[in-house]
Amino acid sequence: MSATTPPEASAVVDVAPRVDGRPDGATPARAASRRRWSRIAGLALSVAALATIAFYLSVPELYVVSTDDAYVDAHVVSVVSKVAAYVSALHVDDNSKVATNALLVELDPREYEAAVRTAIADLKSAEASADNTDAQIVEQKAVIAQSEAAIAGDRSTVEFAHQQLARYDELAKTGYGTTQRWQQAQSDSGQSQAALQRDLAALDTARAHIGVLETQRHQALAVIDRQRSILAQTQLNLSYTKIYATETATVANKKIEVGSFVQPGQVLFSTVPNKLYVTANHKETQLTKVRPGQPVTIRIDAFPELRLHGHVDSIQRGTGSQFALLPPENATGNFVKIVQRVPVKVTFDDPEEALRWISPGMSVETSIEVARPPWWLAFIE
Numbered sequence: 001m002s003a004t005t006p007p008e009a010s011a012v013v014d015v016a017p018r019v020d021g022r023p024d025g026a027t028p029a030r031a032a033s034r035r036r037w038s039r040i041a042g043l044a045l046s047v048a049a050l051a052t053i054a055f056y057l058s059v060p061e062l063y064v065v066s067t068d069d070a071y072v073d074a075h076v077v078s079v080v081s082k083v084a085a086y087v088s089a090l091h092v093d094d095n096s097k098v099a100t101n102a103l104l105v106e107l108d109p110r111e112y113e114a115a116v117r118t119a120i121a122d123l124k125s126a127e128a129s130a131d132n133t134d135a136q137i138v139e140q141k142a143v144i145a146q147s148e149a150a151i152a153g154d155r156s157t158v159e160f161a162h163q164q165l166a167r168y169d170e171l172a173k174t175g176y177g178t179t180q181r182w183q184q185a186q187s188d189s190g191q192s193q194a195a196l197q198r199d200l201a202a203l204d205t206a207r208a209h210i211g212v213l214e215t216q217r218h219q220a221l222a223v224i225d226r227q228r229s230i231l232a233q234t235q236l237n238l239s240y241t242k243i244y245a246t247e248t249a250t251v252a253n254k255k256i257e258v259g260s261f262v263q264p265g266q267v268l269f270s271t272v273p274n275k276l277y278v279t280a281n282h283k284e285t286q287l288t289k290v291r292p293g294q295p296v297t298i299r300i301d302a303f304p305e306l307r308l309h310g311h312v313d314s315i316q317r318g319t320g321s322q323f324a325l326l327p328p329e330n331a332t333g334n335f336v337k338i339v340q341r342v343p344v345k346v347t348f349d350d351p352e353e354a355l356r357w358i359s360p361g362m363s364v365e366t367s368i369e370v371a372r373p374p375w376w377l378a379f380i381e
Helices: 007-014 028-062 110-174 179-239 351-357
Strands: 064-074 077-080 085-090 102-109 242-244 249-252 267-273 276-283 295-300 303-315 342-346 363-369
Touching: 085 363, 110 179, 276 295, 276 303, 276 351, 276 363, 303 351, 342 351, 342 363
Parallel strands: none
Antiparallel strands: 064 276, 064 363, 077 267, 085 102, 102 242, 249 267, 276 342, 295 303, 295 363, 303 342
């Protein structure tokens, strides 16, 4: 017999199952290596994902500063009444569009028309009073001229009376004249002298009365000026009964109807002009590179897919809190540093396009391009 192993025994040994259950050719070292590489690949993918997210979030800040604290704004005009009256006609309605100088509201003018007529009558009365004073001055000047003429005659009479007195005095001394005639000459001289003094006093009185009349004239002219001012004010009040639009705009927040009684200073409605802009309240730390003229992308919350374009018009000279009703006083109490926000005015490159979609008060998001990004950062808007 041969000493070799039978074929059946050899086959049994070859097909016997492995104790660890691994397939042929798989060793523990190879499995461990595969697990290690799987962990490395997962870690690498995680790092790459985090790097991509960080890149996407941080790199745009090098070129764009954004904020969601932004709103559509406009120089809204509050239409108010300057006089008290009933609304007699209303030429606008809710959301009406109005043109420049269009008539908006008519108030009942009758009371103010009566005031104008009264002021005109008072002015005419004051002018008549001034004319009467002027006539009195002319008359008084004639009286003065008459007094001056009378004084000239009195002086001639006085001179003649003195001559007569001297003549009859000489005759009385020589015996050719009578005492009675001399006494008559003395009387005539005294009377002429008294008449001269009377007329001189009358002239002074007439001249003094001119001063009184001149004062009355100045007073009358002052009354005329006052009545003219009153007339101008009443005419101005009458003009306030018609309210016109100052520019092309849209009516908003209407609060009156025909027949409403309005008071001075009462807001009737507002007009929103067609010139809209955006007020973006950026953090102060974002303004390092922001300059007027830089392009801005504007997203509107109401239209998420819409993109409007504008540019930085100006930056407010002061933070929003500085102009608050109660501005902060950091010198009192405990101090906590808070990043302030500064309003940035953004105007639209195409105002007509903006008017199609937005209105004042709507929320928007703005992105200011402070530097031009490279072409491979095209996702930055």
